[in-house]
Amino acid sequence: METTVKKSDFALAPYMKSNDLRATYQILNTVVPYLLLWFLAVKAAFISFWLLPPIMVLMALFSGRCFALMHDCGHYSLFRSKRVNRVIGFMLGAINAIPQYPWSRGHAYHHKTNGDWERYRGPSALISTEEFAKLSPSAQRRYELLRHPLMIFPGGFFYLAIKPRLALILGTYRFIGHLLTCLKQDPGIGLAKIISSHKSRNWYTAGEFWDLLFNNICVVGGWIFLGHLLGFGFFLSVYSITLTFSAAIFICVFFVQHNFDGSYAHKTEGWDYLRGAIEGSSYLELPTVFKWFAADIGYHNIHHLSERIPNYNLEACHNENRHLLADSKVLRMSDIPNCFKFILWDSASSRLVSIASFRQAAQSIVDTEPSFLDRTDQEKAIVKNVEA
Template sequence: MDSATRSSAFTSLSRDAERNLIARTRPFAAQDTRRSWWEVGTTFAALLGAIALAALPSWWPLRIVGSVVQALALIRSFILVHDYLHGSLLSGSRIAKALFHTHAVLLLTPPRVWTESHNHHHANTARLAASASGTFTTWTAQQWREATALERLAYVVERHPLVMIFAYPLAFLGGLCIVPFVKHPLRYWSAGFAVLLHVTISAAVFHFGGLGVYLTAMVLPLSLGYALGAYLFFSQHNFPDVALREDPDWTHASAALEASSYLACGPVMAWFTGNIGYHHVHHLNPRIPFYRLPEAMAAIPELQNPRTTTLHPRDVLACLRLNVWDGKRGRMVRFRDVPASR
């Protein structure tokens, strides 16, 4: 089925049909506590093992392998924090709260900052009129035409691939920690604490482990992990057949089905990314634990024909080339495809 046909099918759902669809996802929001703790235990065991591999061997190629595995394990551990803050993973456990809040600070995603911005993202995905808090800014072709040169430059910089490559210092250390703390130090004190703790740990690793360990056990895995994480977040809502809507046409279900992608990947990457590739299911009901997302998709026919992307270089490039929303054409286009006048 092509994108136009899919778009027509989803937008034709009545409000009652959309409510019914969301209701049919609710049984999958019930978590298995033992399964949840197993997923937590295996994730942190993999992360600690990868850190050891990145820091201890004397043969540096083996440490590089450890760095890559650590980066992937960090992404999975972030998904666990993400699910906990959504209330879909061990939400009633004090131990889980202490673990995930601590890990969130270590990951440079202070819980309060992340929750506020991410909840806004979920409530406004694919709404053209909404502010860009918690996500990448997306302009319409008209906004691009009417913007000043300085405004255009800021927009281009925000969506540039280099910003994703350097997401570690720019998006996480800067955007999620330093900026909120500077603006509201009392409200976001944990963001300032995250920066202080990060600098302290970095200095300790460098002092006791030396430059080599600092690079392979900290700089490289964090840089790789945050870069891939930033791209995943970008591509989940910026892909060739995404559909954005004005407020009168916007619904929660259409945003999930039309503007949240399914990342087709193998079981290894699905494990390391915590099934976040089932993003259309997650946006339809964020209370579903990550390990039940495939089950929900398999059980509900409306979720089985998603807007799909992959990590193939061809698809990555296709996502990165999308710049602005052209409402007349009903799709994302490149800057050069925007006419100079209306």
């Protein structure tokens, strides 16, 4: 359904003003309790390990809130100053082991292409129904397994704890290979020319490299220091568990706010930015306590209309523009499990579909079409059936 509203119809500008006092208060009421919970966890471990689980639950929630505030810093919306957002964002990124600046640049691409599933396939790298039909049965099972809801736990840990370290190692290894190749071809070549001619797959700009490098220094250095201070067994156990659950929470929230029944999922040709924001992002209705820990990111449609609106203004902006959001999907916590089944993109009908519905359509084709159809013809028929 074509949207009849224009972006100019929304009252956004009054809510795009950052407030340094509110932002500072948010940092203090998030980072300080998180650090105190670590102190409390150490004390509790001396009494009984059974006291640790509730403390670790709170740690995971505060860690998730750190990520949400880091996300605002990446949009330069939490504080008024771009420099302050960069510094605080880097600090919050180090808490969650993720380099904030490279992450925020990648996230900005998501905002520019939201709803254009031909260019951006989401955090799970979804494929189209046509591509899925061409996979072998074992490859289809592997695709489905890697996108199972429970994979947000190992996937979340890999995303935060391992991927940034791996990116620096692989990127450095490839740069050394490029360096040796350049020196072999031209021994007199200057270092500046070698650096400028290198196109890394692990970072796109010098700024991203330095942020990635310093993040790794701070994170790995912090792991070593806290391991020596608290004991490696205790620290790594508590840290890895809380980091895993924290990552799983925000990956889950991000996923369901874009993957749901009826989500706007268009090709590049004819794609509309406004529909991507209004119909390709949901309003996730959360209980008050979870809204606070998520820094109101549930108002995701408003956030996509303008990423410069800080989290502390999202609810007020949403309430003022509610009458224009009739085409936005409203989700509740009970709807979250159902969202995880929408992991195929049907490009022809511009929607997301489940593997179950695709296989049901495939089975109906097998039952009704003549047996002499070859595999390619059957695949085309399956795709047409799903699109219908």
